[in-house]
Amino acid sequence: MTTETAASTTGRGRAPQKGVVMGFLTRRRGGKRLHWTDWATWAYLAFGILLMFGPIVWLLLSSFKTQAGLQEFPPTFLPLSQVTVEVEGSPRPLPLFRVTMEDGSVRELAEVRRIGIVSTMIDPADPDERISVPIEAREPIRAFQLATENYTTPLEQFDFGRYLWNSVFVTVIATMITLVINSMAAFALSIYEFKGRNLAMGFIISTLMIPITIVLVPTYVVVASLGMVNSLWGVIIPGAATPTGVFLLRQYMLTLPKELIEAARMDKASEWQIYWRIVLPLSLPALAVLAIFSIMWRWNDFLWPLIVLNQTEVYTLQLGLNAFQGELNTQWNYVLAMTVVTLLPVALVFAFLQRFITTGIASSGMK
Amino acid sequence: MSHASTGRAPVEERRSLKELAGAGFGVLWAALMRLFEPPMAALQRVLGIGRMPYLFLLPNLAFFGVFVITPLFINLGYSVTGGTDLYLSERPFVGAEQYGFLFDCGSWIDPTSCREDRFWRGVYNTITFVTFQVAFMVLFALVTALVLNQEIRARGFFRAVFFFPVLLSPVVVALIWKWILLRDGLLNAMLLEMGLDRILWLADANWAMFWSVFVSVWAHMGFYTLILLAGLQAIPPDLYEAAEMDGTSRWRAFWRITLPLLWPNLLVVLVLALIRAVQIFDEVYVLTGGGPGTATQFLVQYIYNTGFANRVQNFGLASAASVVLGVVLFALTITQLALARRRDGAA
Numbered sequence: 001m002t003t004e005t006a007a008s009t010t011g012r013g014r015a016p017q018k019g020v021v022m023g024f025l026t027r028r029r030g031g032k033r034l035h036w037t038d039w040a041t042w043a044y045l046a047f048g049i050l051l052m053f054g055p056i057v058w059l060l061l062s063s064f065k066t067q068a069g070l071q072e073f074p075p076t077f078l079p080l081s082q083v084t085v086e087v088e089g090s091p092r093p094l095p096l097f098r099v100t101m102e103d104g105s106v107r108e109l110a111e112v113r114r115i116g117i118v119s120t121m122i123d124p125a126d127p128d129e130r131i132s133v134p135i136e137a138r139e140p141i142r143a144f145q146l147a148t149e150n151y152t153t154p155l156e157q158f159d160f161g162r163y164l165w166n167s168v169f170v171t172v173i174a175t176m177i178t179l180v181i182n183s184m185a186a187f188a189l190s191i192y193e194f195k196g197r198n199l200a201m202g203f204i205i206s207t208l209m210i211p212i213t214i215v216l217v218p219t220y221v222v223v224a225s226l227g228m229v230n231s232l233w234g235v236i237i238p239g240a241a242t243p244t245g246v247f248l249l250r251q252y253m254l255t256l257p258k259e260l261i262e263a264a265r266m267d268k269a270s271e272w273q274i275y276w277r278i279v280l281p282l283s284l285p286a287l288a289v290l291a292i293f294s295i296m297w298r299w300n301d302f303l304w305p306l307i308v309l310n311q312t313e314v315y316t317l318q319l320g321l322n323a324f325q326g327e328l329n330t331q332w333n334y335v336l337a338m339t340v341v342t343l344l345p346v347a348l349v350f351a352f353l354q355r356f357i358t359t360g361i362a363s364s365g366m367k
Numbered sequence: 368m369s370h371a372s373t374g375r376a377p378v379e380e381r382r383s384l385k386e387l388a389g390a391g392f393g394v395l396w397a398a399l400m401r402l403f404e405p406p407m408a409a410l411q412r413v414l415g416i417g418r419m420p421y422l423f424l425l426p427n428l429a430f431f432g433v434f435v436i437t438p439l440f441i442n443l444g445y446s447v448t449g450g451t452d453l454y455l456s457e458r459p460f461v462g463a464e465q466y467g468f469l470f471d472c473g474s475w476i477d478p479t480s481c482r483e484d485r486f487w488r489g490v491y492n493t494i495t496f497v498t499f500q501v502a503f504m505v506l507f508a509l510v511t512a513l514v515l516n517q518e519i520r521a522r523g524f525f526r527a528v529f530f531f532p533v534l535l536s537p538v539v540v541a542l543i544w545k546w547i548l549l550r551d552g553l554l555n556a557m558l559l560e561m562g563l564d565r566i567l568w569l570a571d572a573n574w575a576m577f578w579s580v581f582v583s584v585w586a587h588m589g590f591y592t593l594i595l596l597a598g599l600q601a602i603p604p605d606l607y608e609a610a611e612m613d614g615t616s617r618w619r620a621f622w623r624i625t626l627p628l629l630w631p632n633l634l635v636v637l638v639l640a641l642i643r644a645v646q647i648f649d650e651v652y653v654l655t656g657g658g659p660g661t662a663t664q665f666l667v668q669y670i671y672n673t674g675f676a677n678r679v680q681n682f683g684l685a686s687a688a689s690v691v692l693g694v695v696l697f698a699l700t701i702t703q704l705a706l707a708r709r710r711d712g713a714a
Contacts, residue, residue: 037517037617044514045525051585052528055543058553062546074556181426188423200424207435209700213646213667214693217445217674217686218438221453241430271419272407276400300536302649303667307675318538322653325542336546343539350527350534 056343063336066147070332080142085110085124097121097138099131108141109133150337154324159312160338163320166232167299170316174236175294179287181241186249187275191261201250208243212304220307234308235301235316245290252286253279295349317342442693445686451679458683465687486688488661489669492576496665497644500580504640505633508588512595513625526596530589537649540586545569545654548578569655572662579651579663586650587643591636598632599625631710638703645695666692 062070064079084093087110094110099121101107109121109131119138121131154160188194189201212219219238220229228234256279264274280287302318309315315323321342325335411419441455446465448458473480478487511529515522532540547553548568555565568574602625610620648667651657657664664672670692674685 035617041514041517041519044510045519048511048514048525049528052532055547059543059546071551073551074559075551075553181430184423185427188420192420194417194420197420200428204427204431207431209697210435210439211646211696213648213670214689214696215435215438215442216670216689217682218441219434220675221441221445221455221682222434222438224453237430238434241427241434246427270404270408270411271416271423272404272411275423276403280400296534300534300539302537302653303671307671318536321538321542325545325653326656332546335542339539339542343535346534346536346539347531350531 059336059339063150063333063340064146064148065333066145066150067331067333069147070336076142078144079146081145081147082140083143087122087124088127090127094122094124096124096141098141099133099138101133101137109138111138147333150333151341154334154338155341158324158334159315160317160320160341162313163315163317164341166314167317170232170235170301170305171295171298173232174240174298175291177236177240178242178245178294179291182245182290183249183280183283183287184275185241185246186253187279189246190250190253190256191274191279204243204246212239216303216307223308229308230311230314232309232314235305239297239301239304242294244293248290249283249286252283256282292349292352296346299345442686442689445682446690447683449683451681453682461683465683466690468684469687469691483684485661485664485672486669489664489666492662492664493645493647493666495576496580496647496663497641499576500583500644500647501637501640503580503584504588504591504644505637507584508591508595508636509633511588511592512599513621515592515596516599526593529592532586533589535586537586538653540582541650541653544578544582544585570659572659575655575659575663579647579655582654583644583647583650587640591640594636594639595629595632598629602628631706634706635703635710638699638706642696642699642703645692645699 061077061079062075065076066079066081069076069079069081083096085096086093090112094112096108096110097119099107099109107123110124112120112122112130114120114135117135119133119135121133121138123129123131155164185200185204189197223229223234223238226234228237260278260282261274264278269277300318301316302322305316305319306322309319312320312323317338321335321338324330324338407422410422414422444455445458447460447462448455449461449464450458452458469483469486471482472487478484478491481487515526515529519525535543549555550565550567554568558565566574568578606624606628607620610624615623646667647665648671651663651665652668652671655663657668666688670685670688673681673688
């Protein structure tokens with residue numbers, strides 16, 4: 001609309017043609033031209049990708065840099081590190097530089113030592129000759145190199161292997177318990193008619209209004225009196241029953257046909273058999289959603305473990321990472337690599353969840 | 368179940384992959400469940416079928432009773448006792464002394480005039496944080512939802528881009544940003560590149576508050592965007608078609624159609640964001656540690672410090688502060704429920 005009016009008011013000649021070209025370039029399905037809001041949309045999305053993804057990409061790239069590489073300022077984009085060479089007569093590998101000599105020629109030399117602004121260098125091919133070079137005449141030679149030791153060292157030599165195991169243990173066991181006890185309650189609340197059903201439901205839903213932040217002290221005391229302080233069970237047990245879980249599963253189980261259960265009872269199935277052989281398999285989609293949620297909650301949990309676990313042997317990955325980054329001389333190369341390890345399972349589950357959502361939409365679209 | 372047979376080939380493939388992955392877990396699960404069959408059948412014979420639902424409910428209610436309801440009540444008990452003993456029975460009753468200590472202020476607007484000034488700093492910091500965080504959260508979630516509601520290519524991808532930080536742990540979120548905000552971090556490198564001076568982002572009180580708000584909006588915006596997007600997609604498209612035929616501008620359509628119909632959802636998002644923001648702790652604790660000084664120390668961190676992190680654990684004072692927080696959250700939750708009921712009633 002706007003380009004057309006602009007073209008017609010600027011007179012004949014090239015202007016209308018320009019309008020046609022712009023119209024062609026910006027034409028969309030249905031023959032409509034791009035409104036300014038479409039430009040704004042794409043600008044917003046481009047900026048959004050940069051802001052949401054950029055930090056993660058930066059974390060990934062940085063996590064593969066050596067400690068020396070991380071200390072460089074301004075930082076390099078890719079994980080580059082200086083090339084070193086083994087030189088005869090030197091106990092350790094020497095860093096390699098590209099040096100512009102006084103006569104203008106360029107040589108690749110290794111640095112033996114640096115005093116002030118003068119660097120003593122040698123040619124790796126001819127280790128006997130020492131060459132003094134002003135430091136501004138040399139430039140480090142860098143090559144792309146992934147510092148995988150950032151990942152292996154903390155997992156093998158520090159306690160991160162143990163933290164990882166603790167986190168996996170808490171996540172798996174807690175999710176199993178959550179699935180069992182919440183599906184049992186949901187089964188009772190959806191399949192049976194019994195006295196106190198609404199009361200029980202109201203009781204469970206009302207616990208939704210009690211976040212952990214307002215009951216920290218008394219929950220700690222309960223856990224302490226059960227002897228579960230500094231034990232992974234102290235993290236697993238208190239959050240095992242979740243009102244969200246019961247509600248989600250119950251809503252799903254209510255849609256199951258009652259005849260199925262009647263038929264099973266005719267066949268002399270026990271109630272427990274009806275629960276796990278008939279109702280649970282049919283509730284698989286809802287159970288999967290709860291499992292995904294539970295895995296996320298447990299893996300990412302921070303405040304409650306921070307209170308219950310004070311000994312490093314029982315730290316989860318989140319606690320270990322927090323303690324490690326708070327140390328006086330933080331070794332950021334290890335912190336960053338362990339941050340990647342911590343977010344990796346969540347990223348994997350997310351890939352799975354995305355698929356789950358799309359198939360869910362596909363199947364409901366077919367309904 | 369019937370969808371599976373009508374699904375196209377790729378869906379079929381995904382299903383089989385998923386089934387394969389679940390098979391190992393399934394065997395374990397079935398073994399565990401079968402283990403319970405004989406005792407549960409025996410119990411059914413003893414109790415009769417009519418009492419079975421209570422048995423199924425028991426584990427869940429027991430967990431809730433012990434770890435949620437009991438703590439809620441003994442929290443009140445702790446808030447009226449003093450001393451340093453862990454168990455309530457050994458703690459001396461002090462009445463409303465803890466509350467009196469918290470609220471002993473010379474002037475209500477000046478935290479330094481209070482006896483427990485750390486508590487009031489926490490309160491004022493929380494108010495500042497909540498005001499800005501909730502405002503930006505709702506604004507950006509709304510704009511993002513409006514953008515994602517357009518007919519754009521790869522909408523699923525963009526929705527994922529904005530949603531995925533929601534799944535990251537607070538520690539990961541804080542460390543990602545701390546790494547960027549360090550003295551020699553990426554952001555300062557950019558500033559120097561543009562010819563500006565370096566800023567110590569987390570060592571300045573105002574900047575630390577700014578980044579606390581920014582990082583928590585960054586991390587949680589996707590969740591609210593999803594709620595608003597669902598609300599937007601529930602608006603019938605023929606309303607917009609009719610508006611377009613009448614020659615209504617998009618701007619006017621937004622004010623006259625989108626906003627009024629989205630309003631109930633917006634209110635729910637607003638209150639949900641409020642409830643979460645009041646309880647801010649994790650990300651900011653890892654990012655700034657509450658500093659510089661007490662500039663980003665919030666209410667939950669005050670409770671954590673008082674009850675657990677400080678050398679002398681003052682359970683009574685921490686409980687009293689939790690009760691205050693609980694009252695605020697209760698009021699907000701009641702508002703949320705009322706709003707949700709009105710929304711569902713209207714829809």
